[in-house]
Amino acid sequence: MLDADTLVSWFDVNARDLPWRRPGTTAWGVLVSEIMLQQTPVARVAPIWLEWMARWPLPSALAAEPAGEVLRAWGKLGYPRRALRLHECARVVAAEHGDVVPSDVDTLLALPGIGAYTARAVAAFAYGARCPVVDTNVRRVVARAVHGAADAGPPSTNRDLSDVDGLLPGVATAARFSAALMELGATVCTARTPRCADCPLWTECAWVRAGRPVYNGKPKTVQRFAGTDRQVRGLLMDVLRDTAGPVRRPMLDVVWADAAQRDRCLDSLLVDGLVEQTTDGRFALPGEH
Numbered sequence: 419m420l421d422a423d424t425l426v427s428w429f430d431v432n433a434r435d436l437p438w439r440r441p442g443t444t445a446w447g448v449l450v451s452e453i454m455l456q457q458t459p460v461a462r463v464a465p466i467w468l469e470w471m472a473r474w475p476l477p478s479a480l481a482a483e484p485a486g487e488v489l490r491a492w493g494k495l496g497y498p499r500r501a502l503r504l505h506e507c508a509r510v511v512a513a514e515h516g517d518v519v520p521s522d523v524d525t526l527l528a529l530p531g532i533g534a535y536t537a538r539a540v541a542a543f544a545y546g547a548r549c550p551v552v553d554t555n556v557r558r559v560v561a562r563a564v565h566g567a568a569d570a571g572p573p574s575t576n577r578d579l580s581d582v583d584g585l586l587p588g589v590a591t592a593a594r595f596s597a598a599l600m601e602l603g604a605t606v607c608t609a610r611t612p613r614c615a616d617c618p619l620w621t622e623c624a625w626v627r628a629g630r631p632v633y634n635g636k637p638k639t640v641q642r643f644a645g646t647d648r649q650v651r652g653l654l655m656d657v658l659r660d661t662a663g664p665v666r667r668p669m670l671d672v673v674w675a676d677a678a679q680r681d682r683c684l685d686s687l688l689v690d691g692l693v694e695q696t697t698d699g700r701f702a703l704p705g706e707h
């Protein structure tokens with residue numbers, strides 16, 4: 419069992435000063451931060467999040483923008499389908515929830531682009547709900563500190579949620595405990611080099627007590643980026659974000675030499691609704707032609 423008071427006290431002193439943690443951040447601000455932070459480091463998200471909050475402080479303001487402009491403002495955060503889903507989510511919150519992000523997990527789960535993690539993160543961090551918030555960092559800390567394993571096994575939403583639910587303290591500190599657990603995984607109990615000597619859980623950590631046994635599960639696949647379709651899709655999107663209107667095919671062709679891969683990526687962007695084709699065969703961000 420983790421000592422919640424120890425962890426929360428550590429967080430009180432060591433929490434990073436992130437813009438979305440500052441007083442006055444709305445539930446909408448928390449939701450946008452959580453979507454942006456999926457698979458994207460804090461340092462890249464922070465400036466974009468600040469721009470978005472200044473420009474679109476309410477869901478209705480984002481919903482009123484054309485999708486192309488939202489994708490342009492997404493910049494190089496990557497995985498741009500998130501931006502389209504967030505745009506759609508803003509439209510639903512504005513139209514069906516009075517422009518206020520819902521507080522209840524089930525209602526949040528029904529919104530476009532909101533999954534098990536994000537729904538609970540918003541309920542906890544925006545509204546102080548007592549619910550398990552489980553991301554990769556939390557899974558790793560719990561695997562080590564509670565179960566004595568070097569790393570978490572493959573994810574399983576129900577098992578992971580009930581595992582972390584059993585660790586939550588009472589409602590008064592549950593959300594802060596969840597934030598602390600995530601922060602510990604992000605800054606101290608990191609995947610490759612956990613800084614156990616700096617960890618508030620050092621004396622109770624099951625993995626340390628067991629002598630830090632090596633991970634005996636399947637090795638994790640490391641996601642490469644160079645040369646992948648993800649890289650090529652990003653390059654194609656860069657061209658469209660940097661121009662005001664539709665572009666002709668040769669402007670896209672110069673970004674990548676392998677024509678088959680380039681075509682596959684452009685097709686997938688069209689299928690995903692991130693790019694549209696004009697009747698005269700040019701390409702543009704959605705709605706920008």
Ligand code: SF4
Pocket residue numbers: 559562563606607608612613614615617618619620623624625626
């Ligand atoms: S003592 Fe080490 S392994 Fe255990 S939770 Fe802390 S950083 Fe992670």
